[in-house]
Amino acid sequence: MKRNKERLDELESRLFSAYRSGEYGAANPDRRESVMREIRRMGAVEAPNGAQLRIERFAWRFSAAACLVALLLLAYVFSNGFVDYQELAMRFLENPIEFMI
Amino acid sequence: MPRAVIIREMRGNASNESDGEVVDRILGGEVDAFEYLMDRYGEHVARIAGRRVPWGDAEEVAQDIFVRAYMSLSGYAGKGDFKWWLSKIAERACHDYWRERYKRREQPVSALSEDQAKRLARAASEQAAGAHADGTAGREARELLAWALGKLSSEDRAVLELVSIEERPVAEVAELLGWSVVNVKVRAYRSRKKLRAILERLIAKEGEIHEAK
Numbered sequence: 001m002k003r004n005k006e007r008l009d010e011l012e013s014r015l016f017s018a019y020r021s022g023e024y025g026a027a028n029p030d031r032r033e034s035v036m037r038e039i040r041r042m043g044a045v046e047a048p049n050g051a052q053l054r055i056e057r058f059a060w061r062f063s064a065a066a067c068l069v070a071l072l073l074l075a076y077v078f079s080n081g082f083v084d085y086q087e088l089a090m091r092f093l094e095n096p097i098e099f100m101i
Numbered sequence: 102m103p104r105a106v107i108i109r110e111m112r113g114n115a116s117n118e119s120d121g122e123v124v125d126r127i128l129g130g131e132v133d134a135f136e137y138l139m140d141r142y143g144e145h146v147a148r149i150a151g152r153r154v155p156w157g158d159a160e161e162v163a164q165d166i167f168v169r170a171y172m173s174l175s176g177y178a179g180k181g182d183f184k185w186w187l188s189k190i191a192e193r194a195c196h197d198y199w200r201e202r203y204k205r206r207e208q209p210v211s212a213l214s215e216d217q218a219k220r221l222a223r224a225a226s227e228q229a230a231g232a233h234a235d236g237t238a239g240r241e242a243r244e245l246l247a248w249a250l251g252k253l254s255s256e257d258r259a260v261l262e263l264v265s266i267e268e269r270p271v272a273e274v275a276e277l278l279g280w281s282v283v284n285v286k287v288r289a290y291r292s293r294k295k296l297r298a299i300l301e302r303l304i305a306k307e308g309e310i311h312e313a314k
Contacts, residue, residue: 004304
């Protein structure tokens, strides 16, 4: 008698290949008419807003440049460190009045 | 001029047009131009629906796919391959079909009983290795697989069909279903394991019955 695992592997591969070799559905012309009736009843679909599309396209045009600037800023911050800002904040907290003057 | 003639003329014009151009016409108010897209992709959608859902419901799901596509046309806006865009809508519609059906649980997902499934499992596993899965044997194997898939959740079912059975790339499946690649990988692994556990139980039970006889 075959071991269960081998039987299982065979059964699984047989089921999968049966699934792949099956013939599935054909378009039904009656259904097409039904879809057309439904979408005619729904009316014309709203076209995307032209101004919004233009703004989106315009913004996307600069996306690469924006990413590059963000990376450069990140590199600048990492190379110079956060220390200056941290010290600035500490001085301010220690003596706000003197700091403001 | 009769509407049929107008549609025929329109189809004639559309045969030279790209999908994007036809979509633009529909968005411009020519609703009937959608029929051309249905002509072009009707078979493709019918095949997806036929594979994913029981044949009795496949036509209705295919119809739903086209209605969904029509309602989402403004989202297409000429971006990329229309067939691929439509496939995504189709896969998600089939997934929604199963989700709804599991939620309702009014009717059994498969017409097969447990005993019939055992019998089919025995028949399928006893076929000569390398035998072609066509004719009655193929149909029975598909019935058995549908029965086993019916025991899985709609998500597991969707990912198993696409990744393990149809052997599509994970990245493609992730895009089709709108999931992350990691999610698809994890689910594909788990769902396959679950399917094997279901089949294993079936074989074990069937073996016990056979030995008792």
